[in-house]
Amino acid sequence: MSRDISMCHPELQEKAKKLVQECKKQGLIVKIGECFRSVAEQNELYAQGRTKPGNVVTKAKGSSFSSMHQWGVAFDVIRNDGKGAYNDSDGWFGKVGKVGKKLGLEWGGDWTSPVDKPHFQLKNWGSTAVKLKKIYGNVENFKKTWEVEDMTEEQVKKIATKVANDMVYKYSDKVYNKIEEVPEWGKDTVKKLINKGVFKGNEKGLDLSYTLLRLIVINDRAGVYD
Numbered sequence: 001m002s003r004d005i006s007m008c009h010p011e012l013q014e015k016a017k018k019l020v021q022e023c024k025k026q027g028l029i030v031k032i033g034e035c036f037r038s039v040a041e042q043n044e045l046y047a048q049g050r051t052k053p054g055n056v057v058t059k060a061k062g063s064s065f066s067s068m069h070q071w072g073v074a075f076d077v078i079r080n081d082g083k084g085a086y087n088d089s090d091g092w093f094g095k096v097g098k099v100g101k102k103l104g105l106e107w108g109g110d111w112t113s114p115v116d117k118p119h120f121q122l123k124n125w126g127s128t129a130v131k132l133k134k135i136y137g138n139v140e141n142f143k144k145t146w147e148v149e150d151m152t153e154e155q156v157k158k159i160a161t162k163v164a165n166d167m168v169y170k171y172s173d174k175v176y177n178k179i180e181e182v183p184e185w186g187k188d189t190v191k192k193l194i195n196k197g198v199f200k201g202n203e204k205g206l207d208l209s210y211t212l213l214r215l216i217v218i219n220d221r222a223g224v225y226d
């Protein structure tokens with residue numbers, strides 16, 4: 001099974017780590033279970049309850065790229081205190097869900113069809129994979145935006161153009177208002193633009209969305225602000 005969180009989006013890795021830590025403080029022993037899922041693994045899961053024994057657990061075929069697990073932005077948790085991996089008789093998953101939501105994650109326990117209490121995902125691209133599919137087409141393109149520091153100038157320019165073009169496609173987005181809220185990979189760029197007077201924000205603060213942050217960091221690495 002695909003239980004390697006290091007294959008997931010860096011922000012998800014950070015939040016998974018925090019979830020485990022925060023839950024531990026409350027006596028909730030959480031283990032990260034399934035996270036990144038390949039096409040073959042998703043197909044395997046799709047077959048369950050259809051052409052293979054078991055209950056139906058997903059609506060998503062591998063080729064459809066419609067599971068958030070296939071985009072590296074979702075993980076499932078397992079109860080790891082010896083009382084049963086999915087034992088929810090004492091509302092354990094609800095307590096973990098509450099902690100995850102505080103960390104800004106979307107929790108599958110809030111969904112209605114299907115309710116998926118062990119499931120958490122990043123909110124940045126909406127609840128479903130529709131926007132990710134529309135913007136990036138496939139997970140390989142999406143992955144290229146994860147670690148901008150390892151890219152060549154040609155690669156960043158290509159992505160900068162693509163992301164800029166996609167900016168017309170509006171979607172709800174995480175917003176940073178203070179410099180301390182900005183992730184490490186973006187701080188230098190934001191500081192640079194503030195110092196240059198290019199970036200002023202408004203009365204609420206920076207009012208900087210995750211998408212815009214990603215774009216300006218990519219531009220910065222491409223030397224646009226030098």
Ligand SMILES: [Zn+2]
Pocket residue numbers: 069074075076116118119120
């Ligand atoms: Zn899940």
